[in-house]
Amino acid sequence: MSCRFPARRILTATALVVFLGTAPVAAVVAAESAAATMERGHYLATAGNCTSCHTREGGQPFTGGLAFATPFGTLYSTNITPDVDTGIGKWSEQEFARAIRAGVRPNGEHLYPAFPYPAFTKLTDEDVAALFAYLKSLAPVKYAAPANELRFPFNQRWTLGMWKMLYFLEGRFTPDVARSAEWNRGAYLVEGLGHCGACHSPRNFLGAESSDLAMSGGEYSDKVAEGTVRSWSTPNLTAAPDGLHSWPVEDLAAYLKTGRNTFAETYGPMNEVIMNSTRHLSDADVHAMATYLKGLPDNKVKVPANANADVLQAGETLYNVHCGTCHLPTGLGGDAESSGARLAGNPVVQAGNPASLINIILYGPQLPNPPLPKRWKLMEGFGDKLADDEVAALASFLRSAWGNVGGAVSTDQVAKQR
Ligand code: HEC
Ligand code: HEC
Numbered sequence: 317m318s319c320r321f322p323a324r325r326i327l328t329a330t331a332l333v334v335f336l337g338t339a340p341v342a343a344v345v346a347a348e349s350a351a352a353t354m355e356r357g358h359y360l361a362t363a364g365n366c367t368s369c370h371t372r373e374g375g376q377p378f379t380g381g382l383a384f385a386t387p388f389g390t391l392y393s394t395n396i397t398p399d400v401d402t403g404i405g406k407w408s409e410q411e412f413a414r415a416i417r418a419g420v421r422p423n424g425e426h427l428y429p430a431f432p433y434p435a436f437t438k439l440t441d442e443d444v445a446a447l448f449a450y451l452k453s454l455a456p457v458k459y460a461a462p463a464n465e466l467r468f469p470f471n472q473r474w475t476l477g478m479w480k481m482l483y484f485l486e487g488r489f490t491p492d493v494a495r496s497a498e499w500n501r502g503a504y505l506v507e508g509l510g511h512c513g514a515c516h517s518p519r520n521f522l523g524a525e526s527s528d529l530a531m532s533g534g535e536y537s538d539k540v541a542e543g544t545v546r547s548w549s550t551p552n553l554t555a556a557p558d559g560l561h562s563w564p565v566e567d568l569a570a571y572l573k574t575g576r577n578t579f580a581e582t583y584g585p586m587n588e589v590i591m592n593s594t595r596h597l598s599d600a601d602v603h604a605m606a607t608y609l610k611g612l613p614d615n616k617v618k619v620p621a622n623a624n625a626d627v628l629q630a631g632e633t634l635y636n637v638h639c640g641t642c643h644l645p646t647g648l649g650g651d652a653e654s655s656g657a658r659l660a661g662n663p664v665v666q667a668g669n670p671a672s673l674i675n676i677i678l679y680g681p682q683l684p685n686p687p688l689p690k691r692w693k694l695m696e697g698f699g700d701k702l703a704d705d706e707v708a709a710l711a712s713f714l715r716s717a718w719g720n721v722g723g724a725v726s727t728d729q730v731a732k733q734r
């Protein structure tokens with residue numbers, strides 16, 4: 317994808333304010349040819365990863381029907397191709413903007429926040445217009461998603477009005493003039509279109525993201541096979557020691573652009589985020605996202621105490637037998653083909669909730685599709701070889717060795733991931 321549009325936004329902070337805040341939007345849009353607007357809309361749809369959520373397995377892109385398992389029941393994404401009966405063919409640009417930014421349908425119904433409008437509300441008018449132009453340019457496809465299967469009272473859309481009063485603030489992105497243009501561009505992408513917080517911020521019992529603990533790690537459920545849903549945890553994306561502290565900006569940018577860096581590789585739900593979205597963004601944009609994330613103040617999570625010395629000793633022995641050949645006794649991993657990811661200072665290893673760490677130990681990595689070019693030998697899962705208490709001891713060891721600060725993992729937490 318060309319860097320033309322993103323590059324245009326790398327202006328000075330002052331110019332950015334003028335551009336985002338007071339530029340006459342209609343004039344800006346009119347000056348751009350329809351084709352250029354559509355191309356930009358395509359880029360923005362990629363940055364927002366609309367396809368990952370609006371495409372069911374085997375279905376045409378943007379036609380919806382993908383199921384979301386929530387604590388309140390199952391919800392389906394909708395058809396956003398311009399079909400007049402089942403898609404957004406009859407919608408005006410204003411109606412589309414209201415859905416994207418306020419979570420309201422043309423008929424006044426509220427939308428569920430599984431659709432990340434709490435993040436998309438930050439989009440500029442210009443970007444919403446370009447997204448709409450792009451979706452309208454797609455071939456209309458007739459397809460209606462199955463009806464939601466949500467429990468009462470969550471199946472009542474009007475209750476979402478109350479949810480919004482409590483937890484949703486409509487509003488645009490406001491640049492921070494004290495920060496660089498790059499930081500602001502990164503903030504716009506991470507907090508807005510990229511909706512990283514949808515998975516990386518903890519949520520309360522009603523599914524609202526916690527603003528105090530923003531980006532400090534959350535949870536996510538993903539379908540791994542027909543009928544099987546696995547829960548995952550997300551690491552802390554602030555610069556805290558249990559987060560991105562040990563990853564330089566360049567490595568974070570490389571991870572988003574290529575799915576790997578000096579330290580690690582994507583192996584779970586990040587596969588889709590990277591393969592469908594961030595790897596298609598310009599180098600300048602992924603660098604801006606990394607710059608913004610690395611500038612977030614430490615948001616430390618409460619860490620449970622370390623396991624007792626016997627458990628840690630047992631964990632270390634298991635590590636030396638099963639893992640140390642590839643990850644090395646130092647936990648540093650390395651570049652050799654027989655080596656593996658760096659576990660010292662690793663965000664996933666230290667994440668407050670150990671679900672994703674347990675997943676890779678039990679099942680091995682879930683490879684992206686298409687897989688990344690070969691680098692390391694495949695890590696196999698240890699689910700057959702290790703009992704739950706052994707996995708817990710091993711994980712507890714990883715989370716306290718080499719300066720890591722994750723705390724103990726219990727046998728119950730391992731059993732939950734089986
Ligand atoms: C994390 C998953 C997710 C992502 C990413 C996502 N959507 Fe959605 N979207 C949904 C779900 C789920 C619904 C249905 C919500 C409901 O029924 O209340 C939805 C609904 C919508 C609707 C309302 C449609 C209707 O018929 O009422 C529009 C418009 C929409 N999405 C557009 C987009 C666009 C444009 C993007 C990319 C910029 C996008 N979505 C990205 C999950 C997602
Ligand atoms: C659909 C949920 C989801 C979304 C959206 C998401 N992430 Fe993640 N992220 C995860 C999960 C789960 C993991 C841990 C396992 C993995 O590799 O998938 C993770 C891991 C990471 C890691 C650490 C990798 C490692 O190996 O230590 C980084 C960095 C990251 N995500 C950045 C981002 C950024 C930046 C965004 C926004 C563009 C984002 N994520 C959006 C679910 C998500």
Ligand code: HEC
Nearest residue numbers: 580581582583638639642656657664681692693694695698
């Ligand atoms: C054959 C070499 C090999 C062995 C043995 C091995 N691993 Fe791995 N490990 C890897 C490779 C390669 C990766 C990167 C995989 C990927 O993300 O696709 C990895 C990734 C990981 C990660 C994810 C790191 C991240 O941020 O993405 C963790 C955690 C991990 N291994 C723990 C372990 C543990 C614990 C054991 C022992 C029970 C073990 N590994 C055994 C090679 C190995």
